[in-house]
Structure formats: C-alpha cells, structure tokens
Amino acid sequence: MLNINTIGVVGAGQMGRGIAQVAAANGFRVLIYDAVPGAAARGLSTIAQALGKLVSKGKLSDADRAVTLERLSACDELSGFSQVDLAVEAATENAQVKHKIFADLDRVCPPAAILASNTSSISITGLAAATNRPQQVIGMHFMNPVPVMKLVEVIRGLPTNDSTYESVMQVSAKLGKTTVTSRDIPGFIVNRILMPMVNEACFALYEGIATAADIDQGCILGLNHPMGPLALMDLIGLDTTLYILEVLHRELGDDKYRPCPLLRQYVAAGWLGRKSGRGFFAYSDV
Numbered sequence: 606m607l608n609i610n611t612i613g614v615v616g617a618g619q620m621g622r623g624i625a626q627v628a629a630a631n632g633f634r635v636l637i638y639d640a641v642p643g644a645a646a647r648g649l650s651t652i653a654q655a656l657g658k659l660v661s662k663g664k665l666s667d668a669d670r671a672v673t674l675e676r677l678s679a680c681d682e683l684s685g686f687s688q689v690d691l692a693v694e695a696a697t698e699n700a701q702v703k704h705k706i707f708a709d710l711d712r713v714c715p716p717a718a719i720l721a722s723n724t725s726s727i728s729i730t731g732l733a734a735a736t737n738r739p740q741q742v743i744g745m746h747f748m749n750p751v752p753v754m755k756l757v758e759v760i761r762g763l764p765t766n767d768s769t770y771e772s773v774m775q776v777s778a779k780l781g782k783t784t785v786t787s788r789d790i791p792g793f794i795v796n797r798i799l800m801p802m803v804n805e806a807c808f809a810l811y812e813g814i815a816t817a818a819d820i821d822q823g824c825i826l827g828l829n830h831p832m833g834p835l836a837l838m839d840l841i842g843l844d845t846t847l848y849i850l851e852v853l854h855r856e857l858g859d860d861k862y863r864p865c866p867l868l869r870q871y872v873a874a875g876w877l878g879r880k881s882g883r884g885f886f887a888y889s890d891v
Contacts, residue, residue, distance in 0.1 A: 606775065607691075607719060609690040609719070609775075609776050610634060612625075612633045612636070612693060613714070614636070614637050614695060615638050615639070615692065615696055616638075616639055617679075618648075618697075622637075622655075623752055624693055624751050625648070626652045626655065626673070629674075629676040630673045634676050634678075635677050636678050636686060636689060640696075645680060649674075649678075656673060657670065683710070684713050688715065689715070689718055691721060692721065694706050694721065694722045697845075698724065698725060698727070700852075703722060704735045707732045707736050707742070708736065710736070711735070711737055720736060721744065721773060722743075723744075724746065725845075726848070726852040726853065729760050729762035730762040733763075739762065739764035740766040741766070742769075744759065745777070746758035747782075755781070760788075760789055760793055761786065761787075791857055792857075796849055800846070800850050800853060804846075804862070804863075804864060806824070806838075807868045811865050811866065817885045835884075835886070836886060838878060839878030839879050842878050843872050843878050844877050850862055850868075871884065871885075
C-alpha cells in the first residue's frame with residue numbers, strides 16, 4: 606500500500622477546489638493545476654475566502670486556517686506534479702478531455718503514483734487504458750459540495766489492483782469520508798439512481814404538470830429530500846447533468862435515461878444553473 610503525503614488536483618472549479626480544501630485541511634500537501642491560465646491561483650483565493658467564512662462562523666480557528674493554506678500551492682504547469690503520490694482529476698465531465706489528462710498525468714507523475722478520477726459517469730477502465738499504469742488508476746467520486754458531503758464512491762476499473770484500492774480507501778478515511786465501492790458501470794451507484802429521478806422532474810416541468818417551485822417543494826416535503834431535484838440540477842450544472850444522462854443513455858441503451866428535451870434546450874440557451882446565474886431558478890450570487 607502506497608504511503609500518500611502529497612496530492613495533486615487537476616481542475617480548480619467547484620469540485621477541484623473542494624477536494625483540495627478537504628485534503629489540505631486533513632494534513633496533506635496539495636498542488637492545484639488548471640489548464641486555464643490563472644484559474645489555479647483564483648482557486649486558492651476562493652478556498653481562502655471559504656476558510657475565512659468558517660473562521661467568522663466560529664467553525665475554524667485562525668491558526669487552522671493558516672496551516673491549511675500553507676499546505677496549498679498552485680501549479681502553472683502539470684509538470685509540477687512530478688512529486689505527487691496521488692493525482693485526482695476533477696476536470697469537466699468530458700471523456701476526450703479526461704483521456705488526455707490521464708495520458709499527461711501518466712507522463713509527468715512518479716511511476717508509483719496513483720491516478721484517480723472524480724468522474725461521475727465515465728469508464729475508469731477506459732481512462733486507465735490511456736496510461737501505462739492501468740493497475741494504478743481508480744475512481745474517487747466526491748459529492749458536491751465536497752467539504753460538506755461525507756460520501757466518496759470508489760470505483761475499481763478492470764485492471765485496478767488491490768494496493769491502489771486499499772491506498773485510496775485509506776486516503777478517503779483520512780479525509781473524513783465514508784466510502785462505498787462500485788463496479789465500473791456507467792453512473793456507478795449514486796448517479797445511476799439519481800439521474801433518472803432528476804430527469805423525470807425535468808419531464809414533469811416540460812409537460813406542465815407543475816411549476817419548478819411546486820415540483821421541488823413536493824419532493825422536499827413529500828419525499829423528505831433536503832433539496833428539490835430541479836435545484837439540485839442547478840447545483841450540479843445542467844450541462845454536467847445532460848452529459849451524464851447522455852453517457853448513461855448511450856452506454857446502457859435504455860430509454861429511461863433519455864435526456865428531457867427541456868434540459869437540452871436550457872443547456873443550448875446557456876442556462877446552466879448556479880454557475881451561470883440561471884437554470885430552473887435564478888441566482889444573484891454569481
């Protein structure tokens with residue numbers, strides 16, 4: 606089992622920042638890289654603001670905030686991952702993009718390093734095939750928002766060896782997460798169940814069954830969900846939701862995963878949810 610001290614995170618978006626923040630807060634040295642110039646540095650600034658809010662609420666001490674930030678660094682080039690023990694890819698949910706990242710990680714990371722993906726639907730076995738170390742490739746699907754949600758889905762590809770799996774389980778425990786293990790089947794556990802539900806909520810809106818507010822209120826109060834399905838899609842990102850449904854529909858061949866036409870229309874309009882300021886609901890804090 607590999608002794609992991611340094612974690613590299615690819616992607617400084619919401620998921621990448623959350624993974625980096627949690628890893629640094631739990632004692633790991635963390636490097637953040639993003640292909641967009643300046644994004645990694647901006648990601649560090651956003652993490653600092655998030656930690657500052659925790660301090661102001663009395664949930665974190667100034668000393669712990671300072672120590673956490675000291676463990677975080679931004680990389681301008683992926684070559685900065687030459688000393689990482691574990692690389693976690695948290696880029697956009699696009700298979701072509703992820704395959705290239707894994708090929709690049711394989712080239713720059715130490716031979717013993719584990720390469721993990723935060724993908725919510727894409728084949729881990731396929732990503733492993735882009736590398737020369739398929740036995741050291743695994744899925745670590747964190748839930749959004751990472752600092753709050755306790756779950757990590759661990760996905761073993763066909764070649765993933767026991768040492769890689771055990772190392773990732775140990776890291777997840779150090780991060781304070783609870784793990785579940787899934788076969789490498791599209792959607793894994795959570796999204797295999799979640800996506801048909803949120804897609805059906807979109808169909809309910811599309812068919813005029815009820816307003817967006819009433820659909821969500823019905824699920825919150827009638828199903829005891831903490832958040833309505835349409836607001837949840839806005840949080841995930843409607844483009845990401847659409848991509849996951851397309852993967853499920855294509856790979857499993859079942860029409861129950863067919864994306865709602867209204868979802869496609871919203872994505873085409875650029876109404877992507879919270880990150881764009883508008884999805885099924887409007888947001889002013891963008």
